Amino acid sequence: MSFDVPDDLSYLESHEWTTTDDDTVTIGITDFAQDELGDVVFVELPAVGDAVDAGSAFGVIESIKAVSDLYAPVSGEVTAVNEALFDQPELVNSDPFGEGWMLEVEPSEDEFDDLLSAEAYRDQIA
Amino acid sequence: MTQTDGSPFAPHTPAETAAMLEAVGVDAEADLFDIPDEVAFDGEFGIEPRSEQEIRGELRRLFARNDNLIEFMGRGHYSHYVPSIVDHLSDRAEFLTSYTQYQPEITQGFLQALFEYQSMLVELTGLPVANCSMYDAATALAEAALLADRVRQTSGHRIFVPEHLREGKRLVLENYVDGAGLVVESYPMDDGNVDHEALAELTDEETAMIYAENPTVRGTIEEGLSEVGEIADDNEALFCLGSDLVALSLLEKPATVGADVVVGEADVLGLPTSYGMGLGIFATRESFLRQVPGRLVGVSEDADDRRAYTLTLQTREQHIRKERATSNICTNQAWVALRAAMHIAALGPDGLVDLATDCVRNAAALAKRVDEIEGYQAPVHDRHHFREFVVHTDQPAAAITADVEAEGYAIHAIDDHLLQVCLTETNAHATDGLVDAFQEAA
Numbered sequence: 145m146s147f148d149v150p151d152d153l154s155y156l157e158s159h160e161w162t163t164t165d166d167d168t169v170t171i172g173i174t175d176f177a178q179d180e181l182g183d184v185v186f187v188e189l190p191a192v193g194d195a196v197d198a199g200s201a202f203g204v205i206e207s208i209k210a211v212s213d214l215y216a217p218v219s220g221e222v223t224a225v226n227e228a229l230f231d232q233p234e235l236v237n238s239d240p241f242g243e244g245w246m247l248e249v250e251p252s253e254d255e256f257d258d259l260l261s262a263e264a265y266r267d268q269i270a
Numbered sequence: 271m272t273q274t275d276g277s278p279f280a281p282h283t284p285a286e287t288a289a290m291l292e293a294v295g296v297d298a299e300a301d302l303f304d305i306p307d308e309v310a311f312d313g314e315f316g317i318e319p320r321s322e323q324e325i326r327g328e329l330r331r332l333f334a335r336n337d338n339l340i341e342f343m344g345r346g347h348y349s350h351y352v353p354s355i356v357d358h359l360s361d362r363a364e365f366l367t368s369y370t371q372y373q374p375e376i377t378q379g380f381l382q383a384l385f386e387y388q389s390m391l392v393e394l395t396g397l398p399v400a401n402c403s404m405y406d407a408a409t410a411l412a413e414a415a416l417l418a419d420r421v422r423q424t425s426g427h428r429i430f431v432p433e434h435l436r437e438g439k440r441l442v443l444e445n446y447v448d449g450a451g452l453v454v455e456s457y458p459m460d461d462g463n464v465d466h467e468a469l470a471e472l473t474d475e476e477t478a479m480i481y482a483e484n485p486t487v488r489g490t491i492e493e494g495l496s497e498v499g500e501i502a503d504d505n506e507a508l509f510c511l512g513s514d515l516v517a518l519s520l521l522e523k524p525a526t527v528g529a530d531v532v533v534g535e536a537d538v539l540g541l542p543t544s545y546g547m548g549l550g551i552f553a554t555r556e557s558f559l560r561q562v563p564g565r566l567v568g569v570s571e572d573a574d575d576r577r578a579y580t581l582t583l584q585t586r587e588q589h590i591r592k593e594r595a596t597s598n599i600c601t602n603q604a605w606v607a608l609r610a611a612m613h614i615a616a617l618g619p620d621g622l623v624d625l626a627t628d629c630v631r632n633a634a635a636l637a638k639r640v641d642e643i644e645g646y647q648a649p650v651h652d653r654h655h656f657r658e659f660v661v662h663t664d665q666p667a668a669a670i671t672a673d674v675e676a677e678g679y680a681i682h683a684i685d686d687h688l689l690q691v692c693l694t695e696t697n698a699h700a701t702d703g704l705v706d707a708f709q710e711a712a
Binding site: 186188211213 | 422560585590591594
């Protein structure tokens, strides 16, 4: 089975994706991750204004068979949270790179955690 | 497979044991264990074998040596009459199991009973979520503190409890929350109840939780608990309220005074006061659903669209979430919760409220009679009371308890000159005798 891995995004080994080209970055989990988790039933996210730390857990995602931490690719302040996920966590399954986005973060430093290119991430999940 | 010649439920005959030892290449069972000599017991237990009849006879003689006192003791453990239907139903073999109701396909009856227990707690507290029990009130309180530490709504590490909190409960709380870096502190009481001004003064944004009890450990009924809820809100702290099943049916509903978590003893119903067994209440807001410790029973539908009960939201629990579970509790007091639910059902809503109403009226009436005796003032606190009240004695309290005990009654001495007396329907028949004993002792 092949999974969607958009070329214009960067990835973490822990299966989060992030944009890198704007002042604020958008973060979510990958198509592969949602498929591994199965039906997502709950997403716990920080509040707008909270700080996130690169490499630390910022939230929790729960599916019918597992619970996983969500890791931040960069340190910064949360500027937006996808509140639609509180009522419709299944958006993470149906559209992980679109309507299933999770956070917008304004990075406090330029340093991202070790990011993978789309190609490298494809190799990881192959 | 080895042919079994024993019970199919305990396939462990000498022949099977020998076959298993041979299969793993070990000579004797003892070789499977590595127990240091210095801790291994190598003596005789000194127990003489006797027949069942002889043992029963000896135990009867032993029990007869106990003092047969009529207890007027409360302070956390309360005796209410348990209707015989509770024994009769709960002793059914279907319910007498130590096995957790993990398999909904074979435990619908028990799961439904636990769901009913949760539903009763929801009704009594006004909070939408209740688990199907904790060990006791003390561990439920400690779990509430850990929940306050976990949720995003709070940020502090200070846990405030009443200065009159029972020592045992406080020790359990401190032991539980130490690892989470929480600090337990007391706030003062004003004539038995929460001193609102002092509490507001003490608390700050470092406060994670404020705990209050209704009724208090001295039997007083709190007034203005919503003020405590407001103080908690002002400090972005959680308000945890401690109570019990009977009191909850009559006193201010926790949800209406802003309680975020309700804990307490459910063992006031369904159980005798013996053996120190407890049953912890835990109810909370829906927004904390995924932070609840312990087991939850949910209602769903099976493949044929029939109503079906099952343990739910287990991703909070240790067997799935390991070290990040919401709690170390990996069990509940299922059978005890079952008995409490049966007791409530036997009383019915009106019966439960009548019982609670008697707890207020009878305590007030007894306090008045004690107050009329020269040398006593009761109740010490100028409050309404539930089940119990504090008595001031001009004589040393220890002398009074000794004299009263000689007459066949047990009461608490809580200070040099303070006594505490607890009254329920199980000792109500003996109030005349107790009043006479007080009179004699004065």
